[in-house]
Amino acid sequence: AQTVTQSQPEMSVQEAETVTLSCTYDTSESNYYLFWYKQPPSRQMILVIRQEAYKQQNATENRFSVNFQKAAKSFSLKISDSQLGDTAMYFCAFMKQSGGSNYKLTFGKGTLLTVNP
Amino acid sequence: EAGVAQSPRYKIIEKRQSVAFWCNPISGHATLYWYQQILGQGPKLLIQFQNNGVVDDSQLPKDRFSAERLKGVDSTLKIQPAKLEDSAVYLCASSLRPWGQGVEQYFGPGTRLTVT
Numbered sequence: 001a002q003t004v005t006q007s008q009p010e011m012s013v014q015e016a017e018t019v020t021l022s023c024t025y026d027t028s029e030s031n032y033y034l035f036w037y038k039q040p041p042s043r044q045m046i047l048v049i050r051q052e053a054y055k056q057q058n059a060t061e062n063r064f065s066v067n068f069q070k071a072a073k074s075f076s077l078k079i080s081d082s083q084l085g086d087t088a089m090y091f092c093a094f095m096k097q098s099g100g101s102n103y104k105l106t107f108g109k110g111t112l113l114t115v116n117p
Numbered sequence: 118e119a120g121v122a123q124s125p126r127y128k129i130i131e132k133r134q135s136v137a138f139w140c141n142p143i144s145g146h147a148t149l150y151w152y153q154q155i156l157g158q159g160p161k162l163l164i165q166f167q168n169n170g171v172v173d174d175s176q177l178p179k180d181r182f183s184a185e186r187l188k189g190v191d192s193t194l195k196i197q198p199a200k201l202e203d204s205a206v207y208l209c210a211s212s213l214r215p216w217g218q219g220v221e222q223y224f225g226p227g228t229r230l231t232v233t
Contacts, residue, residue, distance in 0.1 A: 037224075043206065044225075044226050044227070045224035045227075046224075047221050047222070047223065050220075050221055091159050091160075095220070103165075103220075104162060104165075105150075105162065105222060107159030107160050107161075108159055109157075109159055
């Protein structure tokens, strides 16, 4: 079974600074996807960034970037120039093909990030 | 482009009553998912549809939960009868396809269910 572990239940950062959220996962598969989702207090889950396991290059989306270490099964999210609007719960998620047309997204428990002014 | 729509946003019912949630995915998205998110946890997949067929319902409590996706577009999730432990946010998500390009899932605003 796949597990996704986010070891930091809560984090805080000052506005304009950089913060890194950690995520590790457990799988024996070689082909899979990894995602970071953001869930602000309004509850809507928003996709932040995605990484394909076969790609060595780390994904980036504006101020958000990942450090994907496949051998270590680590997938951390770096947020640069933090803004007050980045305050949210951040979920790391893992998806693999389970055979046939079955693909399942498994979420970690989340990290609550607070950006302080 | 319009996002995933869900209704109602909030629902309060007593235990043993029934409730239904509705979801309209992003236009053209073939894959639709229902998740249950209990407070303080990540979402847990309940059921996945590919067009109007069920792909995975292994974690759906079938004695009380049911879901359908008529004509491969809108979907409804029903709970009958509800239990206290069903109190959660029910999230609907859709993706263009289940794998490859377009695998990203886009979520609706969710329905917060409180069972008293």
